[in-house]
Amino acid sequence: MITVAICDDEPYFLVHLRKSVEHYFFIQKQEIQIFEFDNGESLLSSGQNFDMILMDLKLPGKNGLEIIQQLRREKCRCQVIFITSYQEYALQAFQVDAVHYLLKPITDENLYQALDRTIERMGKTDSKTLTITKGACTEIVFIKDILYCEVMDHRLYIHTKDTTYNYLGTLDELHKKLDSRFFGAIKAIL
Structure with a gap:
């Protein structure tokens, strides 16, 4: 089972993204468990070790980049896809080893390509x-x-x-x- 965290402070986008992720994994015939967060601090305090995080950048409190930096300092090996409206943070996102950087509004096609790449990377790193x-x-x-x-x-x-x-x-x-x-x-x- 793959554990997925979705962190976004826009409730309607959170629902839309969850449905798209569920559909993708249904097509892949892969069992998943999705956790939703509307801010980064609640993601951190969950104590959960996720396989994959879909993270917005602009959030109340710490921004998404700061949250992922903290997880990386804690040796979290989760795969990260940033989904945001802000193009200017793309370089910083890849400095924390993000798999992909998607700009809102996203299409299912773009999301599915990012998820394909994430699953591929997970297979290479976590198949030991x-x-x-x-x-x-x-x-x-x-x-x-x-x-x-x-x-x-x-x-x-x-x-x-x-x-x-x-x-x-x-x-x-x-x-x-x-x-x-x-x-x-x-x-x-x-």
Whole structure:
């Protein structure tokens, strides 16, 4: 499931954008969960780690660029599409690794192209997996789905969005299989 945040302070545009995004993912036969925000602070305080954010630039309080800059400082790897009426911020948007920059009013065609590019980028960055072998059973876990890992009584526990896997092993062995998203926490424990 892909989690999508839409952040825009114009209620009618928020509704329109949600319908367009839902239609796109319905056509793609992809399950999604959409969260709506009318300002950046509420997006930040949600505590949710989104796969994709569709962000307006001019918002009450912090602007969309400041919100994404803060998320990037917090090591958020979400994919961002800026949707705004202001052309002059395009260069700054790409400095925070935005996938696309759309000017309002948008068409479904332009939005769908931006979503295609976003999905493609997500596939390249978040398709890494971890293979867990437990006896004769082998499980494949997407690294992006791992929330955290821990060791108790010589067993590794890998907690994901949907389930918890456990097997005999060490954090040192697991560290070699994971990417930089987990490095700081594992290094502190080791």
